Amino acid sequence: EVQLVESGGGLVKPGGSLRLSCAASGFTFSNAWMSWVRQAPGKGLEWVGRIKSKTDGGTTDYAAPVKGRFTISRDDSKNTLYLQMNSLKTEDTAVYYCTTDIRGCGGDCYSDWGQGTLVTVSS
Amino acid sequence: EIVLTQSPDFQSVTPKEKVTITCRASQSIGSSLHWYQQKPDQSPKLLIKYASQSFSGVPSRFSGSGSGTDFTLTINSLEAEDAATYYCHQSSSLPFTFGPGTKVDIK
Numbered sequence: 001e002v003q004l005v006e007s008g009g010g011l012v013k014p015g016g017s018l019r020l021s022c023a024a025s026g027f028t029f030s031n032a033w034m035s036w037v038r039q040a041p042g043k044g045l046e047w048v049g050r051i052k053s054k055t056d057g058g059t060t061d062y063a064a065p066v067k068g069r070f071t072i073s074r075d076d077s078k079n080t081l082y083l084q085m086n087s088l089k090t091e092d093t094a095v096y097y098c099t100t101d102i103r104g105c106g107g108d109c110y111s112d113w114g115q116g117t118l119v120t121v122s123s
Numbered sequence: 124e125i126v127l128t129q130s131p132d133f134q135s136v137t138p139k140e141k142v143t144i145t146c147r148a149s150q151s152i153g154s155s156l157h158w159y160q161q162k163p164d165q166s167p168k169l170l171i172k173y174a175s176q177s178f179s180g181v182p183s184r185f186s187g188s189g190s191g192t193d194f195t196l197t198i199n200s201l202e203a204e205d206a207a208t209y210y211c212h213q214s215s216s217l218p219f220t221f222g223p224g225t226k227v228d229i230k
Contacts, residue, residue: 037167037221044208044210044221044222044223044224045159045161045167045210045212045221045224046221047212047218047219047220047221050219061217061218062218063218064124064218097166097167103178103179104172104179105157105169105172107214108155108157108172108173108214109157109169109172109173109212109214110157110159110167110169110212111169111178113166113167113168114166115166116166
């Protein structure tokens, strides 16, 4: 069974930093393209970014609002995905979901999601 | 960036009724359009991939159609458990984007 478990959310002041983790199990993590999607309170889904598998280059892509501030990385030896968030703004307040396409989307859609972790940016 | 618009924003429907949700893309995206269901306080779930392919385990009353810029999610014979917000999502070009969502409420 595919499991994605996010952690690391919490309250942080504007300008601060936070690192989210996503522990994966039930599939071959090293083969998976992994993504982060966020959802501000009461709002819709927003794509944050993704990281390809190392086999496919391990490259990252980001949405414009987070580019240059957020960094996605992975540790395949620990089956863990990370989201390093720097220079946080109040508008980054959201539930952050870890997601993957491991069940047959070829990197394009999201077959499995974690439960999400809440990040609150406030003074 | 490709912008997705959905209509309607909200729909209140009686059980067994048919529901149609549309998603329009600001430019052609081929069939790179996917649909998700999100119930309150839950993570989204994939329903339809590549415009019309049902995802594993999804009830057959959910179907998708369309290509290019216009897409439709249909729920035949709505059940009470289908009360949720439905989102479309394009993966044709980066950055990937989601539609604003359509909330379906049961009368």
